[in-house]
Amino acid sequence: MTTARIKFIGPNLLPGVEFGRDRQRLPWICLHVVLVLAFLGAGCTQSPKIVKAVESKAIETPAMPAVKPAVSAGEEIEASSYYYYTRSELYKRTGEFDKSIDELLKAVKIDPESSFLMKELIALYLHKKDTTKALETAQDLVAIDPEDTDSLFILAKLKQMLNQISEATDIYQKILQLNPDQENAYLPLGQIYMDADNMDEAFNLYTNMVKHVPDSYAAHFFLGRIHIIRNNPEYAEKEFLKTIKLHPELLEPRFELINIYQTPETKDSIPRIIKLYNEILEIDENNIQAGLELPLFYHYHGEEDKASDMLAAIGKKNMEDPSFIRFASRELLGNKRFNDAAIVFTGMLKGAPEDSTLEFLAGVSYDSLKLTRKAIHHFLKVKPDSEYYKKSIVHIAFSYNENEQTEKAIGFLEVKHRELPEDMDIITYLAAFYEGEEAYEKSINLLNEGINLYPDAVDLFFRLGVVQDKFGQKQACIQSMKRAIELDPDNANALNYLGYTYADLGENLDVAKSLILKALSLKPDDGFITDSLGWVYYKKAQFAEAVSVLEKAVQLTQGDPVIIEHLGDAYQKDNRLEKALEAYKKARSKSKTAMPDLDAKIRNMEEQLNGPR
Numbered sequence: 001m002t003t004a005r006i007k008f009i010g011p012n013l014l015p016g017v018e019f020g021r022d023r024q025r026l027p028w029i030c031l032h033v034v035l036v037l038a039f040l041g042a043g044c045t046q047s048p049k050i051v052k053a054v055e056s057k058a059i060e061t062p063a064m065p066a067v068k069p070a071v072s073a074g075e076e077i078e079a080s081s082y083y084y085y086t087r088s089e090l091y092k093r094t095g096e097f098d099k100s101i102d103e104l105l106k107a108v109k110i111d112p113e114s115s116f117l118m119k120e121l122i123a124l125y126l127h128k129k130d131t132t133k134a135l136e137t138a139q140d141l142v143a144i145d146p147e148d149t150d151s152l153f154i155l156a157k158l159k160q161m162l163n164q165i166s167e168a169t170d171i172y173q174k175i176l177q178l179n180p181d182q183e184n185a186y187l188p189l190g191q192i193y194m195d196a197d198n199m200d201e202a203f204n205l206y207t208n209m210v211k212h213v214p215d216s217y218a219a220h221f222f223l224g225r226i227h228i229i230r231n232n233p234e235y236a237e238k239e240f241l242k243t244i245k246l247h248p249e250l251l252e253p254r255f256e257l258i259n260i261y262q263t264p265e266t267k268d269s270i271p272r273i274i275k276l277y278n279e280i281l282e283i284d285e286n287n288i289q290a291g292l293e294l295p296l297f298y299h300y301h302g303e304e305d306k307a308s309d310m311l312a313a314i315g316k317k318n319m320e321d322p323s324f325i326r327f328a329s330r331e332l333l334g335n336k337r338f339n340d341a342a343i344v345f346t347g348m349l350k351g352a353p354e355d356s357t358l359e360f361l362a363g364v365s366y367d368s369l370k371l372t373r374k375a376i377h378h379f380l381k382v383k384p385d386s387e388y389y390k391k392s393i394v395h396i397a398f399s400y401n402e403n404e405q406t407e408k409a410i411g412f413l414e415v416k417h418r419e420l421p422e423d424m425d426i427i428t429y430l431a432a433f434y435e436g437e438e439a440y441e442k443s444i445n446l447l448n449e450g451i452n453l454y455p456d457a458v459d460l461f462f463r464l465g466v467v468q469d470k471f472g473q474k475q476a477c478i479q480s481m482k483r484a485i486e487l488d489p490d491n492a493n494a495l496n497y498l499g500y501t502y503a504d505l506g507e508n509l510d511v512a513k514s515l516i517l518k519a520l521s522l523k524p525d526d527g528f529i530t531d532s533l534g535w536v537y538y539k540k541a542q543f544a545e546a547v548s549v550l551e552k553a554v555q556l557t558q559g560d561p562v563i564i565e566h567l568g569d570a571y572q573k574d575n576r577l578e579k580a581l582e583a584y585k586k587a588r589s590k591s592k593t594a595m596p597d598l599d600a601k602i603r604n605m606e607e608q609l610n611g612p613r
Contacts, residue, residue: 496529541573
């Protein structure tokens with residue numbers, strides 16, 4: 001039996017709709033038969049109704065693989081592109097995308113000029129992130145009809161996605177030559193021009209778009225943006241107003257108009273700004289940006305009651321939907337708008353007075369403004385069950401400390417430690433405050449207390465080693481650092497500290513070098529670890545190598561005075577006395593604390609170079 005090939009354009013077929021170059025017809029019922037048979041995996045004989053529906057033209061009826069269709073003796077039914085497309089869809093629905101692609105390729109082989117199948121294949125390749133094959137298929141698609149603008153658009157988008165901007169530009173331009181009314185080609189081409197700061201081309205493009213697509217709000221919007229960039233706010237205002245007229249529900253042009261009216265703000269612009277914010281909130285009552293900026297605008301323009309009412313209402317709403325507070329934190333604290341943050345978070349607290357997150361954020365806002373008493377007031381209201389409770393404790397302690405109330409900070413942490421004796425963060429911070437006050441024995445005892453509770457806490461062993469070093473307990477320091485490294489062999493700080501300690505003691509120098517080199521492999525651009533390596537070379541009397549490494553360390557740390565002094569020591573041992581003196585003086589100028597040993601080195605070096613005074 002001879003079968004007729006049906007040109008495939010996709011599943012959205014309607015009875016009597018023409019398709020394909022040969023303009024054959026396929027009734028909708030045929031697709032349903034294909035789908036049913038594919039699901040059931042059964043063969044079937046041709047239906048007289050289907051034959052009649054396609055005007056007596058024979059149609060192939062597909063069957064699933066490994067199931068031989070029921071046919072008359074001596075007849076075979078050929079699988080069609082519909083069959084493979086259907087199998088591809090079934091595999092796609094079950095997430096088997098490689099198999100889906102394989103089936104679709106079979107469909108394309110049968111029907112190589114089906115643009116629908118090609119587009120489906122491109123979509124699958126993109127889902128698999130195989131942009132190379134997607135691009136190859138798109139080029140094949142365009143080859144079918146080089147002037148089909150939809151196919152050209154797919155190719156241009158792929159070129160743009162692959163950063164082949166010049167080729168994408170040429171294709172978009174060709175699309176608009178073929179069809180100046182194709183709106184979707186203007187926008188990505190305009191974006192290419194604007195990204196390249198080619199505002200003249202972008203302006204001409206969007207102006208042309210207005211002529212050919214007069215009801216395009218996008219064209220007016222981007223013309224407005226270009227006028228803003230060109231510092232033509234009056235022309236920009238007109239374009240944004242046209243955008244709103246064409247699409248009254250759009251928010252973006254309203255925000256653009258608000259920015260125009262605020263720069264500079266005039267008495268006449270104030271009611272316009274308020275009107276625009278209210279329009280935005282009428283269109284989208286949950287718009288976070290307008291909900292944040294309008295109460296601030298009210299506050300700064302003498303309408304504190306309206307601001308307070310709005311923020312209190314937002315505070316109540318925040319208990320159900322915390323998205324506002326996340327946005328406000330990012331927008332205000334993230335952009336260092338600390339005064340605005342204090343207004344917003346304290347205003348929201350009027351509607352949600354028990355909200356610990358708001359108390360914490362208000363505290364952070366005042367802390368950033370150096371208003372310590374107000375900050376502590378809010379931090380103290382954070383409840384113990386809040387995720388911010390411990391952070392609030394730390395903030396309070398540091399606030400006291402920064403205001404030269406270190407004893408008060410320590411006393412506060414001691415109280416919290418008694419309340420929460422097993423809290424490792426409080427143990428760590430209290431130990432650090434003891435260390436800062438040179439109460440090394442207290443710090444060591446507290447850190448050991450923490451280690452008894454958390455015997456695998458690397459950070460506690462590291463801090464213990466540091467404090468033991470400061471307390472003159474070098475061997476204890478070495479054992480603590482070894483334990484930290486046992487627990488975390490890739491702890492660069494512990495590797496470096498132990499290596500430097502060996503170097504400073506002048507012992508185990510090969511081990512020290514090995515430890516520091518491993519630390520450098522983990523943090524290759526760390527200037528302090530680089531300094532440790534230089535110091536090992538110095539202790540090994542390899543002074544030229546020491547100079548080379550220490551010069552790099554000085555560069556990486558942007559001139560740490562201790563490292564510059566080390567470099568001076570290496571210059572001196574390498575018999576480069578003038579360079580040594582220069583390094584010592586530079587170290588002295590950068591140091592903010594007294595360095596009597598360094599002063600003595602400068603005097604001795606000057607005597608060596610110039611003789612005794």
